[in-house]
Amino acid sequence: MTDTPVETAVRLRDVSKSYGLVKVLDIPCLDLVRGQIVAVVGENGAGKSTLMGVLSGTVTPTTGSIEIAGRPLQPGRPDQSRDLGVALVAQEFPLVGRLSVAENLLLGRRPADAGGGLFARLIFDRRGTRAEARALLAEVGVTGVDVDRPVERFPVPVRQMIEIAKAWGHHPVVLILDEPTSSLGPVEAERVLDLARAHARAGGAVLFIGHRLDEVRAVADRVLVLRTGKLVADLTPAEASEQRMIREMVGSELARADLTPPSSVERATALSVRDLTADGLGPVDLDVKAGEIVGVAGLMGSGRSRLLHTIMGAQPRTGGTVTFEGRDFRPRHPGDAVEAGIGLVPEDRKVQSLLPAHSVRWNVTLATLRGISRRGVLRPRADKEHAARIVKDLGVRLHSQEQPVSDLSGGNQQKAVFGRWLAAEPKLLLLDEPTRGVDVGAKAEIYHLIDSAAERGLAVLVASSELEELMWICHRIVVMSHGRPVADIPRDGFGKEVIMTAAAGTQAGAAAELKGKARA
């Protein structure tokens, strides 16, 4: 028996996690109560995902005890954790790509929930399964998704919402959201925050990991700050100003890298897109000059990512031309883009860019191997020094260059992808949600590096759901809606409202309104 009061949803005592000699999590005592949204913030590698992993049973703690709603959790037992009422929406999607949306949504349900076992149900009651999947998606505000399609065919933001629907469908006691909005546009992100609020109102507990501190402030009833695995602050909403959170996270005041305001760019055109069409995209006309940073904004499904994917060859085009450095450019897959000297930082780093089992060193020097080889033979010392430089420039937190890149925290993996490309000095960089999961300090550092590379003539096309990010680094922002550009806003016309109006409005209406606003 336990003396934990029933309103206590989670009780942790002396929980720690070590990898070898390195302790990455150390929590002597933590209780979470029902009806509250508790945010957890911290720098990349601070231990946030490890804490969530311990609660959801995917990470086996080295020491300590955990109770969920008064019942003890056996360490490292995801099935038991789920049965006790923990649902995790993870940063990297564990959805099974080849299975349909409906199958994914019902996967892992207890037999009682699935009425006679998942497979019996899938085989004998496909219609019911579909209807249930649609209803679940509708509960989290997603409509119009073909639930028979394999999950892997959907873009990251849709997969994220499917993941949330799946967790929601378990009616958990503790809903854990690990950066749930990092790939979503503002409208969808707000919907997720509303779901978190609804869950807490209904008597559940929510653990919310976030790097967007404005969101944390908007949603949290309590803010926990983790630094190098330890809880260093437990803040009320009134105490949790952005400055305070950053100070607690970093351990000192953060010297934000001040960007040189982008100068007017008078250089040659690096990338030229004409009448480009693809499934759900276009026609698109777009130019990016050398030294210019062009943002692509838009709501979920607006064609923001699709435009980048089509340019880089990850999605087939159906018409139009792309000219890169004066030459016709027709990549059949992203490898062709890389071969042509284009750097890619894709949205889904796990699937599209990292070699997870390989070392950090191998991953960060992959694009620059030629520079550190002599007659085709790699010079190990130069390779190591080169990797060390990249890792230091980007502030990648690691124990050793030789550890598998998959052991790094999510944000540090993203920094590694960035480091690889910035070191390769490409002529054009295509960035899709470039700082997804990256902490505030590292973000400023990355913006600074992009800015300096652009000063040296790098052309950048960057799609992002974070308007702040685009307004911070871009010379101009192209807004997409329904697969087409509907506005092209110069830096002096930037404003959240202007961009959102264009993104949300009808194509013609928004364009007209924007012109009016730009003139006013």
Ligand SMILES: Nc1ncnc2c1ncn2[C@@H]1O[C@H](COP(=O)(O)OP(=O)(O)OP(=O)(O)O)[C@@H](O)[C@H]1O
């Ligand atoms: N399997 C592993 N082997 C070795 N070290 C690991 C492993 N998994 C995680 N780590 C280390 O544990 C530390 C905490 O990582 P964690 O993923 O919890 O950080 P985080 O706060 O979630 O970071 P982010 O904001 O980047 O997601 C990091 O230093 C990471 O490198």
